[in-house]
Amino acid sequence: MSRKRVCLVSPGHVSCNPRLLKEANALHDAGFHVRVVAGNYSAEARLLDESILPQAPWSWTQVTLGAKPTYLMRRLWQELARRVATTGWIPHLSVAIWAHSSMSAKLAKAAAAESADLYIAHCLAALPAAAFAAQKHHAKLGFDAEDFHIGELTDTPANQTEIRVRDRIERTLLLRCQHLTAASPGIATAYAKRYGVNMEPILNVFPLAEAPATTERQQGDRVGSEPSLYWFSQTIGPGRGLESILHAIGQMQTPVRLHLRGILIPGYSEQLMQLAQEVGVGDRLHFLPPAPPDQMARLAACHDIGLSLELIQPRNRAICLTNKIFVYLLAGLPILMSLTPAQQEFAKQLGEVALLVNINDSAAVAVALDSLLSNPAKLQFVRNQARKLGKGIYNWDLEQQHFVKFVEEVLQ
Known part of the structure; x- marks a missing residue:
């Protein structure tokens, strides 16, 4: 039987997301074919990436900001989407996705370039990308909530547009997920209360x-x-x-x-x-x-x-x-x-x-x-x-067993 394929997607650098690295390594060691799709836009973080990726046992794709003209065009689309969202009416999910991040579209293209059985998004900008890839390849969808993303914003008038944008993305896409994990019991509880979804707490421990x-x-x-x-x-x-x-x-x-x-x-x-x-x-x-x-x-x-x-x-x-x-x-x-x-x-x-x-x-x-x-x-x-x-008690050698078992159950 062929190995199951898991793709982890993140808008950030791999060196800035140790949780993603731990999950990728754990899944590889458990016998999964693992691919990582991650951002590449910071000079400081890029140097750290270079100390990690050449030794990685899994495959990886880095997504840059792109050529200046295309980057500026994506930013224009983002600004237009934010103006629509500011009215208080978000007519379509795509408006919320563009308003939240200009990186989601590029991440989606990179994630969908190869098929997988499960796409797991890390950070909110990756969730639409993983959802697009999962839909294209008739795969399962996952989201790892290292943070309660709406809770990253104070409830002030200035933040209402972004709160609506994040709510639209999460309220639409979390219900499509078969794999949901959170970095703390409190975050899992917050998502359950807001959206009625069940998240499995996986602590941010280390090997x-x-x-x-x-x-x-x-x-x-x-x-x-x-x-x-x-x-x-x-x-x-x-x-x-x-x-x-x-x-x-x-x-x-x-x-x-x-x-x-x-x-x-x-x-x-x-x-x-x-x-x-x-x-x-x-x-x-x-x-x-x-x-x-x-x-x-x-x-x-x-x-x-x-x-x-x-x-x-x-x-x-x-x-x-x-x-x-x-x-x-x-x-x-x-x-x-x-x-x-x-x-x-x-x-x-x-x-x-x-x-x-x-x-x-x-x-x-x-x-x-x-x-x-x-x-x-x-x-x-x-x-x-x-x-x-x-x-x-609090180490990844133990916690990863819980994580891998959860992935295996999702893919049964």
């Missing part, structure tokens, strides 16, 4: 092979010998709780350094550095370059405490469990977690490994960090506990 080889803390690319707080993301920008943590650091008794890893939004480093100087820690803020997904746990292990500073607005941040949490566990780091509904619930599973705080109360955050960092024995204990949780 044991990516864990540090030793429990001893290495210097890595951290700066200085003082205790280090660590945070990473694809991009470093506002609305991520970083300003709040700087205020807390300014009130701490322990001299700590803050290391941030990712691609900086233009102008944001100057804003953050100015704030750091205002609170008296300008010499202790450090920006680190982005790195391949499979290096994240080892790089995190160089630090002392991981930061998961999600906000309660927009709603998506309140209900997500980001990959940061699971990288920190695999790296053996205690986690300072903001008091969101999702993190508050998950902290019950982590015990003393989690420092659950209201990040808007900078004095309380400072006390919590000082209390742990001033007790080396306690810090080592919670580091060991974090590592046990990462290696024993």
